[in-house]
Amino acid sequence: MLFVDLDNLKLINDTQGHAAGSAFLCEVAELLQRYVRKSDVLGRVGGDEFVVAGQSTEEAMRYVTQRLEEAAKERNAQPGRAYPFSFSVGHVTTKEGEAELLQDLLERADHAMYITKRHKKAASR
Numbered sequence: 001m002l003f004v005d006l007d008n009l010k011l012i013n014d015t016q017g018h019a020a021g022s023a024f025l026c027e028v029a030e031l032l033q034r035y036v037r038k039s040d041v042l043g044r045v046g047g048d049e050f051v052v053a054g055q056s057t058e059e060a061m062r063y064v065t066q067r068l069e070e071a072a073k074e075r076n077a078q079p080g081r082a083y084p085f086s087f088s089v090g091h092v093t094t095k096e097g098e099a100e101l102l103q104d105l106l107e108r109a110d111h112a113m114y115i116t117k118r119h120k121k122a123a124s125r
């Protein structure tokens with residue numbers, strides 16, 4: 001499971017307007033649709049959060065996360081960008097042969113995303 005949280009959506013809404021915030025949400029959704037498999041389930045679970053669920057390995061999750069981060073860098077390099085295209089991603093997998101409740105998997109993915117977000121904030125200081 002991938003857990004994606006948009007960085008600074010409130011700031012974008014407050015400074016650029018809600019139309020810019022909505023455009024950011026749509027842009028992230030389109031990007032996720034491009035980089036995940038058609039068999040994966042993609043959904044928006046909160047105001048600025050998306051989840052992708054499917055059968056994947058840890059290595060595949062890292063690869064998708066890397067591709068998403070590269071795509072964000074490319075978008076930020078585009079001239080005239082009104083706000084930074086930034087999000088934090090956490091990912092988790094279940095252990096082979098072990099069942100896990102969806103809610104527990106979601107909570108672990110959310111926790112992994114917050115670890116990523118904290119590292120990003122610390123690195124930007």
